Amino acid sequence: MTAYANFPGSRPRRLRTTPTMRRMVAETRLDPANLILPAFVREGIDVPVAISAMPGVHQHTLDTLRKAAVEAVSAGVSGIMLFGVPEDGKKDARGTAGTDPDGILQVALRAVREEVGDELVVMSDLCLDEFTDHGHCGVLDADGRVDNDATLERYAEMAQVQADAGAHVVGPSGMMDGQVGVIRDALDQTGHEDVSILAYTVKYSSAFYGPFREAVGSSLTGDRKTYQQDPANARESLRELALDLAEGADMVMVKPAGPYLDILAKVAESVDVPVAAYQISGEYAMIEAAAEKGWIDRDKAILESLTGIRRAGAQMILTYWATEAAQWLGHGRG
Numbered sequence: 001m002t003a004y005a006n007f008p009g010s011r012p013r014r015l016r017t018t019p020t021m022r023r024m025v026a027e028t029r030l031d032p033a034n035l036i037l038p039a040f041v042r043e044g045i046d047v048p049v050a051i052s053a054m055p056g057v058h059q060h061t062l063d064t065l066r067k068a069a070v071e072a073v074s075a076g077v078s079g080i081m082l083f084g085v086p087e088d089g090k091k092d093a094r095g096t097a098g099t100d101p102d103g104i105l106q107v108a109l110r111a112v113r114e115e116v117g118d119e120l121v122v123m124s125d126l127c128l129d130e131f132t133d134h135g136h137c138g139v140l141d142a143d144g145r146v147d148n149d150a151t152l153e154r155y156a157e158m159a160q161v162q163a164d165a166g167a168h169v170v171g172p173s174g175m176m177d178g179q180v181g182v183i184r185d186a187l188d189q190t191g192h193e194d195v196s197i198l199a200y201t202v203k204y205s206s207a208f209y210g211p212f213r214e215a216v217g218s219s220l221t222g223d224r225k226t227y228q229q230d231p232a233n234a235r236e237s238l239r240e241l242a243l244d245l246a247e248g249a250d251m252v253m254v255k256p257a258g259p260y261l262d263i264l265a266k267v268a269e270s271v272d273v274p275v276a277a278y279q280i281s282g283e284y285a286m287i288e289a290a291a292e293k294g295w296i297d298r299d300k301a302i303l304e305s306l307t308g309i310r311r312a313g314a315q316m317i318l319t320y321w322a323t324e325a326a327q328w329l330g331h332g333r334g
Helices: 012-016 017-024 060-076 104-116 146-165 179-189 205-217 233-248 258-268 283-291 298-311 323-332
Strands: 035-042 059-060 077-084 119-128 171-174 196-203 251-257 276-277 316-318
Touching: 012 017, 012 119, 035 059, 035 060, 035 104, 035 233, 035 323, 059 060, 060 104, 060 323, 077 104, 104 119, 104 146, 104 323, 146 171, 146 179, 171 179, 179 258, 196 233, 205 283, 233 251, 233 258, 233 276, 251 258, 251 323, 258 276, 258 298, 283 298, 298 316
Parallel strands: 035 077, 035 316, 077 119, 119 171, 171 196, 196 251, 251 276, 276 316
Antiparallel strands: none
């Protein structure tokens, strides 16, 4: 026996020997309760409309949205985030369909609450971009720029009508300065103290949003670089975080998720409120496209991507695979 007979003495592979061993020592647990389903509901359609850039995702009718909510509950998903897609003729410069109590998003909120009650946390996207004819997240000034403070007035109105329609949580995603504080005041002053705010604290101006614009029928001209964050910046995220917390955010979010795991980790290490991350349309589309080509194992890639987001610090993950992944996890495939 040589002097090196017991080398190496430390063998990490001992803890990787069987699936049960690996599961027992896993540092990160992915659970259906971590997942939130983003869902699109479109006005004026009788059957769901497929989104070409997001295979398997549809613009729902009210009836199919109800069914999707029930399926999410059955799978153990915690929440559903609703996005309304109005008829083109109802879009205008101020996004008035977004604050109409009978607008598509408010109708959808009432329908989902009627269907599932409190069994899902019902969330609403609080932004004007789906409802404006120019596609920006706010109202424009005389020079065509997004007017931050005028937009805040519209967000206050949106918060009230969404809460009236039954939203448990509102998700202001427009990246206007001061939006969380204005929305908190609007909710509190209208008897909605129990409605939570999931702040889109870190929302980058990303190339990965492309498929989403098809999903919501976006009318965007130009870009959103003057209000969404520059992908080159990290410290800026922590500044946004401090502001949102000071203004009353109950939960905070990083969007997109995959390309910004470093930012997600910094945010998660810095706060004592729940942290979410949004695995956005482009992230979804890339995995689905590669899987369709046979280049990757679709199901394993989905779970690996979700585990990475969870490992980086997200307690909640918005993902278009929420119900499907939750069903897998419920059957021990995680």
